[in-house]
Amino acid sequence: MFALTSIKGIGRRFANIVCKKDYKDGKHSQVxxxxxxxxxxxxxxxxxxxxxxxxxxxxxxxxxxxxxxxxxxxxxxxxxxxxxx
The missing domain is CATH 4.10.910 (30s ribosomal protein s13; domain 2)
Structure with missing residues (x-):
């Protein structure tokens, strides 16, 4: 989770969502x-x-x-x- 938050535009909350479900199959569009x-x-x-x-x-x-x-x-x-x- 903490490695994802080092990317600009990804916070702790979105990093938790990404860790819980697959990013490619998910329907979240995060820039x-x-x-x-x-x-x-x-x-x-x-x-x-x-x-x-x-x-x-x-x-x-x-x-x-x-x-x-x-x-x-x-x-x-x-x-x-x-x-x-």
Whole structure:
């Protein structure tokens, strides 16, 4: 079970299901590894293409899931204070 969880996209729960029944005969469709990366990228591109709120937040590099952004997650552009002359 633990060897399966080292593969990207397979968690402990799905690894238990795979261990209990044959993977080829089963009817579960689990996306793993490179296919998972490709699916996530395609989903984000689709959201950006239809100008969805989530897609735009991804495009702008902002938080997507409703987190507050006033004080937390300040990364990227840094604005420094200029010295007095």
């Amino acid at each position: 793993v590894s490179n296919a998972l990366d490709m699916k996530l990228r395609d989903d984000l591109e689709r959201l950006k293409k239809i100008r969805n709120h989530r897609g735009l937040r991804h495009y702008w590099g902002l938080r997507v899931r409703g987190q507050h952004t006033k004080t937390t997650g300040r990364r990227g552009k840094t604005v420094g204070v200029s010295k007095k002359r």
